Amino acid sequence: LVCADGDDEAGRVARDIVHADPNLVRAGEIAVLARTNAQLGAFETALQDAGIAVRRSAAGKGTPLSAAIRQVTALGSASQLRAWAHDTLEAVDALHAARAEQAEARQETARAAARADRAVDDLEAERRVAAALLEFLRDQPLGDGAGFRAWVAINNPFDDRSNGGVELLTFHAAKGREWHTVFVTGVESSLVPHKSATTVATRAEEGRLLYVATTRATDRLVLTAAERRAGYARTVSPFIAELDVTEPEALPPPSALRRRRRSVDPLLAALRQWREETARTAGVLPAQLCSDRDLSAIAARRPATAEDLAEATTFGTIMAHRLGEQILPLVDAARARQRDPQSKSTMTGA
Template sequence: MVRQFVHLDQPGIIDGRAFNAWVVANAVHNTPKNGVDLLTFHAAKGREWDCVVVAGAETGLLPHGSASTNDQRKEEIRLAYVAFTRAAQQLFITYADKRNNRNAGKSPLLDGMPLSANTEANQQLPRFAARPSNQPNLLDDLTTWRRHTGRTTNQEPFQVCTDEVLAQLVASQPASVDDLAVIFGPLTAKRVAPALLAIIDKHRAA
């Protein structure tokens, strides 16, 4: 059984806890077919269900905020791939715009993922923290700037700046390099100031 576990090419650290989770997840249980399995991404490796729900696919959680190196971020992407490919028929992905009084929002790993055209569930959910009417396009323009910057610097958008930083920019609307330095730090502020201040000034004047 250990040999089978190792040969699955498990992502992440292979240790006793990971092995135990895999054994529990793959054991034969006398439970009804309509039961629910609650597993970590690691433990789901090698298994399949008709329907899978991936909860909390948010910025800061997927990839996790502690993944600070390229290797760690690649590992998070591998884990997400494991989770997203466990469904044989239906895959549901959920995320919150806010969690524990902080801005969250959709995981950047979901960008470009083909989604169902059925928006019935989205229409039934209330939308909170609506964008102020006097700032109809600022967040969109900042998001576009982040995406383009990521492409030119060979980075993922969340590596350029997080959704929380975008929210800070919309809320505070910095007017100088010094204002940006409060958010980004002095070196990054000087680098991003020409583009960001132009975007913010355009919306401030509108």
């Protein structure tokens, strides 16, 4: 989708989302990805003008959370991470003092109030990072700062996913995430590859970054570019210039396939039933409890222990032990049924 300029691009993406399934917006299953944070402002404005809820990453560039995460990333060992987390959480007096100053500053100048607000935001962000850091260390006792940063990128512990809306993220921030529909925007010269990429190695890294962005969609992917941005003429990114993006002709399936009924793995069917019932009880969407990819991995690998379950899925050790109490009996029942086809054991979620 080639647009006239950045504003036209944002408007056309917003109009597309207006006509999308509203359930996808409510479930947070639509994302707009950009190479830089600077591009996202136009999309946020266009979506809000169209009455569409928007979610920006709580740990995005320039936020107090991102500053705290940078502090932690510089630490080189698990012991240093653990010490930083405990020191931060135990510094309750500093937070109380900052809040007291904040209350007093509101009676003074706007500048003093803003300074006090920033101090409180910074301390609260550090406490949130410290709590997440201890959770990371429970999962990876020997982890370091770089490992924590990767864990944050994959698990997104600071974003509230209970509220719907279109997510706005950079290509980097989208790593490890998936959505039903993804708009990869600004796929044009000076952005993809970024103008700062002047060597073969950095251009190759830009190509890998675009690959990450374009593989975040499970069902629908839309690539957009602008002919002009910030007053300068642009061309479609060389990474996609030679792609054939014409709509293929829809052909009916062969008659043999039309007559053949697709067999469904009984274990996968049981896992889907468990997910539906458990999600309904918890008041969450099924995909928020367990992704289709994880269900398929469980059905294919048939883990026998919580450790096997953690290895086969994206759950992590703690979540694998928690959900394993419900999932592993289903796997055991499927295994028993495979050994004894006459077995009357049923595979239903508890």
